[in-house]
Amino acid sequence: MGVVVGALMALGLPGVAGGAASWPLVRDGNQGTNVRTVQHLVTHHGHTTAVDGIFGPNTEREVRNFQQAEGLAVDGIVGPNTWAELVVPVAEGSTATHAVEAAQEQLNKHGAELSVTGSFDAATATATREFQDEHGIDPSGTVDNATWRELIAGVGAVGGYSLPLDRGAQPRSAYAASHHDYPAIDLPVRSGHSVYAVNGGRVVKISGGSCGYGVQITARDGGVYTYCHFRSPALASGEVEAGKLLGYSGNTGNTTGPHLHLQLKYNGSWLCPQRLLLAIYDGDPVPSLGSLPTSGCTH
Ligand SMILES: [Zn+2]
Numbered sequence: 001m002g003v004v005v006g007a008l009m010a011l012g013l014p015g016v017a018g019g020a021a022s023w024p025l026v027r028d029g030n031q032g033t034n035v036r037t038v039q040h041l042v043t044h045h046g047h048t049t050a051v052d053g054i055f056g057p058n059t060e061r062e063v064r065n066f067q068q069a070e071g072l073a074v075d076g077i078v079g080p081n082t083w084a085e086l087v088v089p090v091a092e093g094s095t096a097t098h099a100v101e102a103a104q105e106q107l108n109k110h111g112a113e114l115s116v117t118g119s120f121d122a123a124t125a126t127a128t129r130e131f132q133d134e135h136g137i138d139p140s141g142t143v144d145n146a147t148w149r150e151l152i153a154g155v156g157a158v159g160g161y162s163l164p165l166d167r168g169a170q171p172r173s174a175y176a177a178s179h180h181d182y183p184a185i186d187l188p189v190r191s192g193h194s195v196y197a198v199n200g201g202r203v204v205k206i207s208g209g210s211c212g213y214g215v216q217i218t219a220r221d222g223g224v225y226t227y228c229h230f231r232s233p234a235l236a237s238g239e240v241e242a243g244k245l246l247g248y249s250g251n252t253g254n255t256t257g258p259h260l261h262l263q264l265k266y267n268g269s270w271l272c273p274q275r276l277l278l279a280i281y282d283g284d285p286v287p288s289l290g291s292l293p294t295s296g297c298t299h
Contacts, residue, residue, distance in 0.1 A: 024153050024283055026078040030055045031160050032200070032241050033109045034152055038078050040102035041086040042066045051101075053241075083152070084145070091142040094120040103143045106151035107131060110166075111194050111245040135166070160220070161280045162196045162243035164227065164262055169193050175277040178299040183270040184263035185277065185297075191231045191258045193249040198225055198262070198273075198280070200241040205234045211261070212253025215246050223271070223289050228261040229253050266290070272297030 026034050031054050039051040039059055047062040047069075060076040067074045070085045078086065090099050097118035104116045104124055112127035128147065129139040135150045143151070163175075169189050179185055197203075201219035206212075211228035215236060218224050231250025240246070251258040264273045271292040279286045 023080040023083040023149055026055065028055055028057075028060050028076065033105055033243060035059070036105055037102040037152060038063065038086070040098040040105075041088070044088065044096055044098040044102075045069075045086070051098075083149070087145055087148040089142055089144045090120055091140075092120050092122065092125045100124070103128070103148075103151070106148075109243050109245075110151065160242050161199055161276075161286050163277070163280050164196055164198050164260060165189060165193055165249075172278070172281050175281050176274055178274075178297050181298060182263075183272045183294060183297050184261060185273050187260040187262065189249045189258065189260055191248070191250045193260070195227055195230065195246045195249055195260055197236070197240050197242050197244045197246055198277075199223065200244070201225075201239070203234070203236050203238060203240055203246070205237065207233060208253075210254035212255070213247065213250070214253070214261075217246075221289055222266060224265040226261075226263045226265075228263075229255050229259060231258075264289070264292075266292070269294045 024034060026038050033053070035055045036051050036053045038055070039049050042049055042062045043051065045066055047065045049059050049062040063078060063082070064074050064076045066086070067082060072081055072085060088096060088099050090096055090103050094100055100120045101116050101118045104114045107124070107127045108114055110131055114124055114127055125141040128143055129141045131151065132139040132147055137146055137150060165187060170187055174187055177185060197217060199219035199221045201217045204216045206214040206216060206228070211226065213230040213233050214226065214228040215234045216224060216226045217240070227246055229250055229252055230247040231252065232248065234247040236244055236246045249258060249260045262273060264271045266289040271289060271294055273292070274297050275287055275292055
């Protein structure tokens with residue numbers, strides 16, 4: 001499970017995304033933390049909806065009501081213009097309970113371990129500064145527009161899928177790279193990067209062997225995703241959502257340098273995950289697993 005040395009040398013400063021994230025589309029049929037954030041924020045704006053993480057007809061109706069009230073195009077889809085009106089700055093002492101809960105859940109999505117209280121306390125401010133510092137944003141401790149955008153887009157969760165790394169951790173081209181022996185992908189990140197679940201499902205921890213520390217997730221899309229070479233035992237267990245922090249990248253197991261090895265098995269065959277990952281990166285609809293090739297992604 002080696003890694004191309006040239007790719008390692010091309011790595012820049014770690015973890016600096018430079019605020020390049022873009023707002024994801026969140027719409028009917030989506031699930032997860034970003035949907036909860038939409039539900040919290042439309043509720044904050046007076047269009048009360050249940051916060052259950054499932055974007056169904058009730059959420060869509062309240063998004064439409066919000067769009068109508070704000071003079072936005074009324075399509076029931078949360079895109080860049082709607083996000084820009086939905087998010088509100090929150091900081092220590094903020095009493096905007098729903099918006100603070102959304103911020104706390106987003107920070108947890110990125111690995112913070114906050115109690116979701118709706119009260120923006122000192123721990124929330126610290127987690128905000130740490131997130132901002134890691135993502136090249138002025139560490140003010142205020143969840144402002146740029147911070148919201150990075151939080152919401154950071155792991156690229158779209159339609160129940162997430163990039164396995166923060167968006168700034170690897171260039172797009174890394175997600176197109178071929179693997180050295182069988183269908184899989186090696187993402188040459190330094191040790192210590194957050195690794196996220198691409199699709200939600202049930203986690204089994206891996207410890208030892210060629211994978212080193214890692215996890216295998218039997219996912220809701222029917223795939224079995226294996227993540228290898230974490231620097232230390234995996235953090236996640238049980239059922240997880242897409243975008244859940246699984247652990248930190250590293251160099252354990254059979255490697256020639258720090259990287260995240262990701263492989264995907266479906267119906268008994270190894271699949272090439274590149275097209276799936278590129279679709280997530282681009283914010284495009286993800287291809288069905290059955291349409292992914294079982295060869296042609298090795299060198
Ligand atoms: Zn590999």
